[in-house]
Amino acid sequence: MPTIAMIGAGRIGTNVAQAAVNAGYDVVLANSRGPESLADVVAQLGPKARAATAHEAAEAGDLVLIAVPLHAREAVPVEPLKGKVVIDANNYYPQRDGRIEALDTNASTTSELLQGHLPESHVVKAFNNIYANEIPTDGLPTGTENRRALPIAGNDGVAKSAVAQFLDSLGYDAVDLGPLTESWRVERDTPAYVKRTTADELRALAADTQRVQQA
Template structure:
């Protein structure tokens, strides 16, 4: 099994950690407030989890999930992520993150921003289009008729294969949305964002097959962020 590093342990980060531990992976959690603030979550997750600093989580992970507010992406440690597969969950909310001109005018994407910050890492966009409670509850074993799919985007084929295998272990199929420049297709307010999996804030969710996700990605219209 794989060690998953988490930079950010909020709703998505903690949900990924729970799914990863359930799948047999080790997890190393971190946040901006220090390992001591994660002790309750680590205790809940059990012996396959530990808390660390972001740099330690980056160094420990075979795959590292960056799940921080977009405004903080420049704080992600660079050196320990060189050569690593990095899953970027970030979404752009100007009211929270401040205005990013390059996102407003559509000249780049959130995934490309993180890739520019981590030039030696292999960034794959993922986990950014689903509400965390739907992510938690829609996981299904491989071959299940009601298995859901999640979109990914990235420039490195080997990194996308690693993420696909990881998602499979968590209970999800994947749909390849193309290179990192295409991750706008899964950003907020696009057809594949949240709604294929049900109503935001409501359980149970609705399984979204690979075909449903593929059609939603194709229906996205290129606009500024």
């Protein structure tokens, strides 16, 4: 199985790590404070988890989740992520991230900003549309009726397939919204945001969404 790395070990990072460990993956976690600060988290996750620096996690991961605040994206290491599938779990919160003109004017999305920082990586939007604590608990086996769906978006079809397979292994259907430019359809303050939906319901909500000015 591929190794899953988390750069950012807050609520999203640790809950994706827990879901991944539950599904049998090895996980590597990193944060801004160093591996020693993650000792308790790693102990709770068990023997399939280890802590590392951000650079080491980026090197180790076959899929790499970026779950740092948006304003910290430029601290994400570039070189070890070249050619890799990178999952963007971010949402824009101006009160946390500061005002970002490209997002305020809807000229870009969080995932496009991360893709700009990582031009040789394959960025896929995922995990931004679910409450963190639900990630390890809401998954169901493939084919289960009314299985929850999570959206993905990305510019590379192979990368999206890899993320869709990962989501499936955690218990979720994946709904492909298209390229990164369409990822706004499931970001904060949209009808589909953090709502439990099936794949068909999610497609309908995303298609019917109107883009609004960021508050």
